[in-house]
Amino acid sequence: MTTVATFEIGYRRILDPDGTIDGAPPAFARDRNTLVALYRWMVLCRAFDAKAVALQRTGRLGTFASSLGQEAVGVGVADAMAADDVLLPSFREHGAQLVRGVTMKELLLYWGGDERGSDFAGPRHDFPVCIPVGTQAPHAAGVGLSFRLRGEARAAVCIFGDGATSRGDVYEAMNVAGAWTLPVVFIANNNQWAISVPRRAQTAAETLAQKAVAAGFDGCQVDGNDIIAVREATAAALERARSGGGPTLIEALTYRLGDHTTVDDASRYRDDDEVGRHWKMEPIARLRRHLVDAHGWTKAEEEALIADCAAQVEAAAEAYLATSPPAPASMFDHLYEELPAEVARQRAALLRED
Amino acid sequence: MTTVATFEIGYRRILDPDGTIDGAPPAFARDRNTLVALYRWMVLCRAFDAKAVALQRTGRLGTFASSLGQEAVGVGVADAMAADDVLLPSFREHGAQLVRGVTMKELLLYWGGDERGSDFAGPRHDFPVCIPVGTQAPHAAGVGLSFRLRGEARAAVCIFGDGATSRGDVYEAMNVAGAWTLPVVFIANNNQWAISVPRRAQTAAETLAQKAVAAGFDGCQVDGNDIIAVREATAAALERARSGGGPTLIEALTYRLGDHTTVDDASRYRDDDEVGRHWKMEPIARLRRHLVDAHGWTKAEEEALIADCAAQVEAAAEAYLATSPPAPASMFDHLYEELPAEVARQRAALLRED
Amino acid sequence: MARPHAKTDAVAATAELTLVEAVQRALARAMAEDETVVLLGEDIGVDGGVFRATDGLIARFGADRVRDTPLSESLIGGLPVGLAAMGFRPVAEIQFMGFIYPVIDQIVNHATRMRTRTRGRLSCPMVLRAPYGGGIHAPEHHSESMEALFAHIPGLRIVIPSSPAKAYGLLLAAIRDPDPVVFLEPKRVYRAAREAVVDDGGALPLDRCFTILKGSDVTLVSWGAMLQETLDASESLAGDGVDAEVIDVATLKPLDMDTILESVHRTGRCVIVHEAPLTGGFGAEIAARLAGEGLMHLVAPVERVAGWDTVMPLPRLEARYMPSVSRIVAAARRVLEYA
Amino acid sequence: MARPHAKTDAVAATAELTLVEAVQRALARAMAEDETVVLLGEDIGVDGGVFRATDGLIARFGADRVRDTPLSESLIGGLPVGLAAMGFRPVAEIQFMGFIYPVIDQIVNHATRMRTRTRGRLSCPMVLRAPYGGGIHAPEHHSESMEALFAHIPGLRIVIPSSPAKAYGLLLAAIRDPDPVVFLEPKRVYRAAREAVVDDGGALPLDRCFTILKGSDVTLVSWGAMLQETLDASESLAGDGVDAEVIDVATLKPLDMDTILESVHRTGRCVIVHEAPLTGGFGAEIAARLAGEGLMHLVAPVERVAGWDTVMPLPRLEARYMPSVSRIVAAARRVLEYA
Numbered sequence A, B: 001m002t003t004v005a006t007f008e009i010g011y012r013r014i015l016d017p018d019g020t021i022d023g024a025p026p027a028f029a030r031d032r033n034t035l036v037a038l039y040r041w042m043v044l045c046r047a048f049d050a051k052a053v054a055l056q057r058t059g060r061l062g063t064f065a066s067s068l069g070q071e072a073v074g075v076g077v078a079d080a081m082a083a084d085d086v087l088l089p090s091f092r093e094h095g096a097q098l099v100r101g102v103t104m105k106e107l108l109l110y111w112g113g114d115e116r117g118s119d120f121a122g123p124r125h126d127f128p129v130c131i132p133v134g135t136q137a138p139h140a141a142g143v144g145l146s147f148r149l150r151g152e153a154r155a156a157v158c159i160f161g162d163g164a165t166s167r168g169d170v171y172e173a174m175n176v177a178g179a180w181t182l183p184v185v186f187i188a189n190n191n192q193w194a195i196s197v198p199r200r201a202q203t204a205a206e207t208l209a210q211k212a213v214a215a216g217f218d219g220c221q222v223d224g225n226d227i228i229a230v231r232e233a234t235a236a237a238l239e240r241a242r243s244g245g246g247p248t249l250i251e252a253l254t255y256r257l258g259d260h261t262t263v264d265d266a267s268r269y270r271d272d273d274e275v276g277r278h279w280k281m282e283p284i285a286r287l288r289r290h291l292v293d294a295h296g297w298t299k300a301e302e303e304a305l306i307a308d309c310a311a312q313v314e315a316a317a318e319a320y321l322a323t324s325p326p327a328p329a330s331m332f333d334h335l336y337e338e339l340p341a342e343v344a345r346q347r348a349a350l351l352r353e354d
Numbered sequence C, D: 001m002a003r004p005h006a007k008t009d010a011v012a013a014t015a016e017l018t019l020v021e022a023v024q025r026a027l028a029r030a031m032a033e034d035e036t037v038v039l040l041g042e043d044i045g046v047d048g049g050v051f052r053a054t055d056g057l058i059a060r061f062g063a064d065r066v067r068d069t070p071l072s073e074s075l076i077g078g079l080p081v082g083l084a085a086m087g088f089r090p091v092a093e094i095q096f097m098g099f100i101y102p103v104i105d106q107i108v109n110h111a112t113r114m115r116t117r118t119r120g121r122l123s124c125p126m127v128l129r130a131p132y133g134g135g136i137h138a139p140e141h142h143s144e145s146m147e148a149l150f151a152h153i154p155g156l157r158i159v160i161p162s163s164p165a166k167a168y169g170l171l172l173a174a175i176r177d178p179d180p181v182v183f184l185e186p187k188r189v190y191r192a193a194r195e196a197v198v199d200d201g202g203a204l205p206l207d208r209c210f211t212i213l214k215g216s217d218v219t220l221v222s223w224g225a226m227l228q229e230t231l232d233a234s235e236s237l238a239g240d241g242v243d244a245e246v247i248d249v250a251t252l253k254p255l256d257m258d259t260i261l262e263s264v265h266r267t268g269r270c271v272i273v274h275e276a277p278l279t280g281g282f283g284a285e286i287a288a289r290l291a292g293e294g295l296m297h298l299v300a301p302v303e304r305v306a307g308w309d310t311v312m313p314l315p316r317l318e319a320r321y322m323p324s325v326s327r328i329v330a331a332a333r334r335v336l337e338y339a
């Protein structure tokens, strides 16, 4: 046998679980304000998740997928993006959506079963939540292609879970992104579980990052509970994408600390022990430790931030609950740009029912 | 970055284009009879392909996909298989099917548009030709699983083209074969073209063998015009599969010397020069050279073999042409094990038309 | 290895079961009686399925026969084709019907063709199960009813139970059937009611409709979850002295049109009710056959009460999307008042 | 960047074109007038498409806008959704309809929903082209007619031209349409005949049927390749003094039922002809509407002449699978003789 090709998968962690930084961190990670901003987003995201779960438990929200424990991935990725990049999220990326500018009220509307939540005022070109696992990956290739065709220095960022990496269309999308050197950053938000199926049962691949090898571009792992590593790796991948270097796959290793969704009961299929171990690695406490140790983050600052986030979340929930329900006929109003006669008759029939 | 995983793709050639063997060949490759048998299959396959194309040109066969130049892949792979292994071929694997025991008459029936051609008397458990590219790969995983569940030391062998490696379901099948350690050997018959799309346009991956990295098992390249390497690599992969070692992907590098099918005109999209260069590497002349140089293969033997193959092909073509057409109502006869009443009425209506 | 159809016990336990429990019992029964029955799907193992349809089966039959697949729907369609060709009877689950589309390629191009293609040499006795339909306030893509896509595919069987006992008997029949069956479970009914089910391995036929209620004024035809609304409508009509016949189609393909024709022959009037969008829904096929073979019986236009021809909305509006009892009653009245 | 719908030249060239040439002209016209039109598919570039529908377009518009994709049908369904959301008008080709199934997931779950889902913020003006139908002695999977699978999907348009001029005008309309369109080309007609086509960028409407032949005795309804058989049947019937009206549905979804109802109002009799299998075919929808709104007009059962409910056979038997002129004539006679 002659060796004709070799590959390496690297792993990057900057901020250790104990809050210390080894070696030289990227410039942004030395800036207190930047770190505090990232911290604030993560705390807000967690508060939002908790509120959403509470609303669901009391019958005021639909099925909801919390991102508890995974806040560093969404926030870190979105914070690295430019405003005119395009995000293609899965259903567990509230963190990323919040940072991009989607409001909590809009997110609650969506999860409350109202399409208007996806007509967000914020990043108008961002994609809405994608429920069928991995099916937004081909869209990301299309978005990337649109940038290439227009000669724009923008990138598409597609986030999906570990389970999604088993979907053929995610592979097809990565493959074409490689073949056409498209400006797409694929983020595998590896929270170790796809509902009840553990990561090791999805694939024999030692890493998910190596899925990129099949598509002919680079993949790497980062500690997904280290927001500094997530942000740095995403920024580098975006830079490469925008400058014609093609796609990257980043596997962010994190852990889903909660149930899969509000209709799931994770105790059926996994140990409390395992969950407990992973609580020790979670991203928010880690960054807080670092802020306290290295940047003199005070208890007062912490309390003010928590209170502020809680207030924002409460205000959003109230605004959501105060929103009047959508008009029934609205289910027809955006089916086509112009409603064909035969469907217009059905719309009229629906109106007559009132 | 810490390196967390590394991969290597190896390449194997034993029989050089000039007919010489470097180093120590596998035992079977020192046996004149074995080599002559392999040679005979390849020659027969080529004669069959030529006849089929001629039949199509004269309106006596349907669209046909010749395997001209790729004979070493199908023959080498099938020769390595045990009778109770299961072959899942694409539409260009007559070589493999012949070695497995499908008759030329049956193949002609199939390509002549008659389903009875896939009811072959030979390997009753082998799969019929698969036309939708790559869609037999999930079946191979299912076949492999059946062996695992029954505890049988058998393997499934799935052959597809370079183009097929871009299909998501091929990826999904390889991924599950890796995850479940299924006894499946995947053969990518890389003839450099998928109709008009060259190999490099399918994927940025330097090799197709590395598609296996995404699925967590080994992939390797062999010179697909070297039947000794093909046979050796397949035998090793089969051995591994049968003994619980899981799947392997073998990329056999060859070249499609003819048009894609009889309705294709390859001169629209590729150079004669390129084709000419590849004629110098083709598998039959190569093995003949070796037989002559190393095993005293004589002109008389050669002529006898050619004549014998021609006679077999002619006899098969005659038997095919003499076959009476299928009964029209037969299109209903195997739709279900027992035809439901509403379809039985349609069958009766068809019969009334006669 | 297989001992198909052998009864594994003589004692038949009767229990009041929900529909999802009946599905679980049928699966357990089929696995016990036939070693070649193997379950495949996402989260069907330790989790027991997101609706618990496979609850306890991994403990009883082992992880070899109750297999969590990777998150690969196209594979869930294709792998069983290989398994079935080798003599197994795979029962694959798609978690929600909204995720079933990647399976269609394998169903059209292989599962339904393997027998025809090889003139009977290989076959495909697989079952593809999926919960379908709306009404449980689920997220997008979790509420679809797309049975019509399958009903157009030659060589397939489409079965939709409407009650626990039907689910039990029809699923057993589907698993024992030698050809591919798509088995759609009305998830809104999964836990809606209990019914006495005799767990004796008794199957129901896959080639006939069930007349649930005899009547002489109008024929109401439905299937799956909508049967409840249809029965409620018939009750409301009965209050006004209208004697409705209610037919549960149960097996959409092959369709037992004879039962429907015989009924419409007596009533002269027909309302078809389904949750799927109107246009191209399976109601069209039934109405078309009435417009053909059944025309002489019709004294009033055939009405179809169906989901609107729009995307199933998110939960806030889903109740306004689905056919309601009042829409069914109104359609029946129009048909009855037609002069 | 886009200048949608701008005419790029003032000179309108008329030419006698085949259907596939008309497709090529419409694509060229659309690309010339609108820079956002981008073609995607297998072998559409240097090879010009296996049927030459994109012949010469890569030379004229470059490899950026005429893109050979990898062999990934699921991607061919999904990538255009992203491109379209960003303001492009992708026209994707599936090489044969038998390979279209992996696209369905993206069509149902995304292409037809993006506008509804985002309340108009994003949309999906994509066209999915595919040759369909039998009769050219092609291998397995190359002869299917599965338009009905798409006709059930809310939010979609389904267009099937029957002649070169229709292909030109309807394809231009499809590309300019702001919503997703499935455009199915009858490959048997690709080179079967020539027709004068004015290449002036003129589109045909996507919301109406075309009455090809006026008549008063019976309404024959068809689309795509089967229109020729239907016209031949009408000619044969004319020989016997039967005056048939022939309607080319052209756009199946949304369906212009008014034209069909108006015709059947006059004739009282209707035969629907399609190549796809009978059960669940789009003929069922038309017949169902006749059984509904049209019932009062009908004086005879609605007949459907369709492909049999079996797998399209390999070429040796395909002629016996497809509806023939004589089957159409026989059906028309039954309808006419019905008392």
Ligand SMILES: Cc1ncc(C[n+]2csc(CCOP(=O)(O)OP(=O)(O)O)c2C)c(N)n1
Binding pocket: A092, A131, A132, A133, A134, A160, A161, A162, A163, A164, A165, A191, A193, A194, A195, A256, A260, C042, C071, C073, C095, C099
């Ligand atoms: C195509 C598809 N199949 C199944 C489901 C049901 N489902 C929802 S989430 C999920 C697991 C997803 O796992 P992963 O990709 O790891 O994302 P996570 O939920 O862990 O964030 C499944 C199976 C779905 N939404 N889409």
Ligand SMILES: Cc1ncc(C[n+]2csc(CCOP(=O)(O)OP(=O)(O)O)c2C)c(N)n1
Binding pocket: B092, B131, B132, B133, B134, B160, B161, B162, B163, B164, B165, B191, B193, B194, B195, B256, B260, D042, D071, D073, D095, D099
């Ligand atoms: C799913 C699918 N898409 C498209 C086609 C049409 N088609 C037939 S062969 C072929 C190219 C196949 O290339 P490859 O996999 O390299 O096999 P080869 O023909 O070179 O042996 C295509 C696009 C098909 N048969 N199946």
Ligand SMILES: [Mg+2]
Binding pocket: A161, A162, A163, A189, A190, A191, A192, A193, A194, A195
């Ligand atoms: Mg996960």
Ligand SMILES: [Mg+2]
Binding pocket: B161, B162, B163, B189, B190, B191, B192, B193, B194, B195
């Ligand atoms: Mg090839």
